[in-house]
Amino acid sequence: xxxxxxxxxxxxxxxxxxxxxxxxxxxxxxxxxxxxxxxxxxxxxxxxxxxxxxxxxxxxxxxxxxxxxxxxxxxxxxxxxxxxxxxxxxxxxxxxxxxxxxxxxxxxxxxxxxxxxxxxxxxxxxxxxxxxxxxxxxxxxxxxxxxxxxxxxxxxxxxxxxxxxxxxxxxxxxxxxxxxxxxxxxxxxxxxxxxxxxxxxxxxxxxxxxxxxxxxxxxxxxxxxxxxxxxxxxxxxxxxxxxxxxxxxxxxxxxxxxxxxxxxxxxxxxxxxxxxxxxxxxxxxxxxxxxxxxxxxxxxxxxxxxxxxxxxxxxxxxxxxxxxxxxxxxxxxxxxxxxxxxxxxxxxxxxxxxxxxxxxxxxxxxxxxxxxxxxxxxxxxxxxxxxxxxxxxxxxxxxxxxxxxxxxxxxxxxxxxxxxxxxxxxxxxxxxxxxxxxxxxxxxxxxxxxxxxxxxxxxxxxxxxxxxxxxxxxxxxxxxxxxxxxxxxxxxxx
Amino acid sequence: xxxxxxxxxxxxxxxxxxxxxxxxxxxxxxxxxxxxxxxxxxxxxxxxxxxxxxxxxxxxxxxxxxxxxxxxxxxxxxxxxxxxxxxxxxxxxxxxxxxxxxxxxxxxxxxxxxxxxxxxxxxxxxxxxxxxxxxxxxxxxxxxxxxxxxxxxxxxxxxxxxxxxxxxxxxxxxxxxxxxxxxxxxxxxxxxxxxxxxxxxxxxxxxxxxxxxxxxxxxxxxxxxxxxxxxxxxxxxxxxxxxxxxxxxxxxxxxxxxxxxxxxxxxxxxxxx
Numbered sequence: 120x121x122x123x124x125x126x127x128x129x130x131x132x133x134x135x136x137x138x139x140x141x142x143x144x145x146x147x148x149x150x151x152x153x154x155x156x157x158x159x160x161x162x163x164x165x166x167x168x169x170x171x172x173x174x175x176x177x178x179x180x181x182x183x184x185x186x187x188x189x190x191x192x193x194x195x196x197x198x199x200x201x202x203x204x205x206x207x208x209x210x211x212x213x214x215x216x217x218x219x220x221x222x223x224x225x226x227x228x229x230x231x232x233x234x235x236x237x238x239x240x241x242x243x244x245x246x247x248x249x250x251x252x253x254x255x256x257x258x259x260x261x262x263x264x265x266x267x268x269x270x271x272x273x274x275x276x277x278x279x280x281x282x283x284x285x286x287x288x289x290x291x292x293x294x295x296x297x298x299x300x301x302x303x304x305x306x307x308x309x310x311x312x313x314x315x316x317x318x319x320x321x322x323x324x325x326x327x328x329x330x331x332x333x334x335x336x337x338x339x340x341x342x343x344x345x346x347x348x349x350x351x352x353x354x355x356x357x358x359x360x361x362x363x364x365x366x367x368x369x370x371x372x373x374x375x376x377x378x379x380x381x382x383x384x385x386x387x388x389x390x391x392x393x394x395x396x397x398x399x400x401x402x403x404x405x406x407x408x409x410x411x412x413x414x415x416x417x418x419x420x421x422x423x424x425x426x427x428x429x430x431x432x433x434x435x436x437x438x439x440x441x442x443x444x445x446x447x448x449x450x451x452x453x454x455x456x457x458x459x460x461x462x463x464x465x466x467x468x469x470x471x472x473x474x475x476x477x478x479x480x481x482x483x484x485x486x487x488x489x490x491x492x493x494x495x496x497x498x499x500x501x502x503x504x505x506x507x508x509x510x511x512x513x514x515x516x517x518x519x520x521x522x523x524x525x526x527x528x529x530x531x532x533x534x535x536x537x538x539x540x541x542x543x544x545x546x547x548x549x550x551x552x553x554x555x556x557x558x559x560x561x562x563x564x565x566x567x568x569x570x571x572x573x574x575x576x577x578x579x580x581x582x583x584x585x586x587x588x589x590x591x592x593x594x595x596x597x598x599x600x601x602x603x604x605x606x607x608x609x610x611x612x613x
Numbered sequence: 614x615x616x617x618x619x620x621x622x623x624x625x626x627x628x629x630x631x632x633x634x635x636x637x638x639x640x641x642x643x644x645x646x647x648x649x650x651x652x653x654x655x656x657x658x659x660x661x662x663x664x665x666x667x668x669x670x671x672x673x674x675x676x677x678x679x680x681x682x683x684x685x686x687x688x689x690x691x692x693x694x695x696x697x698x699x700x701x702x703x704x705x706x707x708x709x710x711x712x713x714x715x716x717x718x719x720x721x722x723x724x725x726x727x728x729x730x731x732x733x734x735x736x737x738x739x740x741x742x743x744x745x746x747x748x749x750x751x752x753x754x755x756x757x758x759x760x761x762x763x764x765x766x767x768x769x770x771x772x773x774x775x776x777x778x779x780x781x782x783x784x785x786x787x788x789x790x791x792x793x794x795x796x797x798x799x800x801x802x803x804x805x806x807x808x809x810x811x812x813x814x815x816x817x818x819x820x821x822x823x824x825x826x827x828x829x830x831x832x833x834x835x836x837x838x839x840x841x842x843x844x845x846x847x848x849x850x851x852x853x854x855x856x857x858x859x860x861x862x863x864x865x866x867x868x869x870x871x872x873x874x875x876x877x878x879x880x881x882x883x884x885x886x
Contacts, residue, residue: 122833129824181832182674187649190676234696237688252679260682305635308649
């Protein structure tokens with residue numbers, strides 16, 4: 120079937136609308152409908168990836184109009200990989216979410232699934248599209264749904280976190296839209312390939328430079344790159360777990376993808392790296408972001424907040440790698456989109472299981488978790504190793520490429536920041552392990568301190584299976600890093 | 614912090630000013646924006662789509678995919694209002710007025726169920742005596758506003774208008790009903806369930822029409838594939854656009870009302886404004 124590219128995006132949208140109807144007729148239907156929609160999406164994404172690997176990029180014309188007139192989906196190796204990643208994480212998280220949604224937002228669970236599906240539609244659409252304005256519309260859907268979701272989380276602090284997110288997010292989206300407007304003024308077109316073609320003859324124009332800066336700053340705000348990150352930690356830690364698990368790995372990563380897409384496909388790497396000053400400044404900023412994120416993570420007392428700051432740090436890796444200006448750095452950045460999405464997802468799945476049992480994840484409350492939830496903690500340890508960058512897990516390989524890229528460019532400060540942040544992550548996670556390893560000391564035993572018996576109380580099986588699967592995939596993806604780089608990333612960059 | 618803000622504002626302003634140096638002249642007919650694609654749309658729209666309104670054809674056909682997601686954005690906005698504000702708990706205190714005598718019953722315990730006969734009416738806390746002039750004028754106006762809304766939706770292919778505008782006009786007629794009478798009149802007349810279904814159904818009409826094109830052998834949104842289904846295959850694109858506009862109209866109308874009702878009554882759907 121030739122319609123797979125559009126089915127990836129439209130299947131969740133249709134599912135959202137059908138569950139929108141089902142909510143009023145038979146509430147219980149909305150979960151299976153959501154599951155079906157995302158399953159179709161995963162299946163289509165898988166087919167598209169196979170097709171792209173075997174027979175090159177796919178172009179899909181909406182309404183049959185030729186590209187500059189109509190909107191087109193242009194799916195190459197990079198999109199196809201990110202599409203499969205996004206849709207499968209969305210699907211797996213939905214499988215794991217049934218119980219936790221029931222527990223957390225019992226009274227409006229069916230509506231939760233609708234918003235969730237719309238959020239996935241937005242992310243998938245952003246990834247698949249080959250049109251600058253279409254991308255903006257879908258960013259709008261993604262943002263709007265995440266504002267709603269964040270406000271739905273923590274009853275006290277969720278709404279305020281969401282309000283901050285709304286203000287900053289709207290500014291980010293406006294910057295991007297303004298940039299697209301400037302591009303339209305210079306080119307008269309919105310199709311990425313067409314714009315890129317026209318821009319070839321306007322390299323010196325001040326409009327193009329302004330457009331570029333506006334678009335990139337808008338995306339940086341959306342991806343929470345260092346000075347614009349203030350909305351992220353609160354927004355992610357106060358949202359409902361079922362949503363945090365999907366927004367934390369995907370939202371920022373998809374925005375990094377958009378940045379790379381603009382850099383490579385629309386403006387062209389030659390244009391961006393014409394003057395070394397800009398790229399150098401961004402790499403410096405990225406190094407600061409990495410150190411800042413790691414140090415702030417060290418200062419947190421809440422597990423969710425700590426992970427949120429680690430995301431700020433990881434964004435620094437990807438932006439720095441992409442702006443390194445050489446193939447190794449870009450390879451590292453793209454590989455890190457995949458790896459970081461997977462390991463953040465694995466991490467948040469484990470945290471989700473803990474929240475399901477413990478309700479809150481203040482670090483001092485986590486005592487004795489290894490005994491209580493051994494399987495969850497196994498997943499947690501794997502994800503932590505991957506974030507630190509221990510060799511067989513996937514996190515190591517993308518960091519390796521990033522460091523090689525930094526050495527090739529001579530950006531030793533970036534390499535140093537990367538190593539230091541990895542060490543800080545190691546300290547961070549071993550501190551958590553230490554707290555979790557020892558059972559709580561019982562209060563009533565007087566001067567004779569004895570350990571209270573630990574009873575195993577694991578999260579539901581559906582959550583454990585997903586968590587285990589994703590954690591194992593960290594090792595599998597790590598072992599096959601070479602294959603991924605050689606079949607997807609290198610051919611894409613050529 | 615304020616100082617930092619001033620610096621950022623100045624930098625952004627400077628960037629925007631710098632960008633203007635290469636701007637094409639004001640209204641320049643040879644600027645890229647008015648030459649690259651506009652010519653094609655102006656010359657070919659009628660030939661391609663049989664729709665005399667170029668704006669509609671760009672909106673609902675050439676770039677219909679964007680419009681579909683814009684409709685989804687509106688649906689999301691309504692849904693977000695519903696999911697965040699809707700409060701199913703009853704009001705703390707209630708007031709009933711005995712119609713023949715004007716005596717007001719004040720029920721302080723909100724949990725207590727009270728069955729009142731038809732002679733009592735449930736009234737707002739800040740009850741204002743109804744104004745005969747306002748009510749009558751609005752009662753006369755509302756049907757005409759609604760007919761005009763439908764005209765705007767149906768006529769989008771030929772003149773300025775379309776689903777968004779028509780939907781907003783229809784929605785505002787509902788809001789006018791709520792303002793001139795009271796919120797309960799609107800909520801009793803159009804149930805929450807109906808509004809919810811209409812919001813989803815409207816977007817579903819759009820996406821459904823677009824999706825049916827795929828099994829019929831066309832690309833997504835390619836209305837020409839629907840030719841066997843309609844009575845006038847020559848104008849199939851125009852008819853497709855009309856169908857889509859109707860869907861947009863439904864969604865916008867329902868979402869306007871949902872947002873108004875939820876915000877005004879703080880999600881309780883009992884009284885407001």
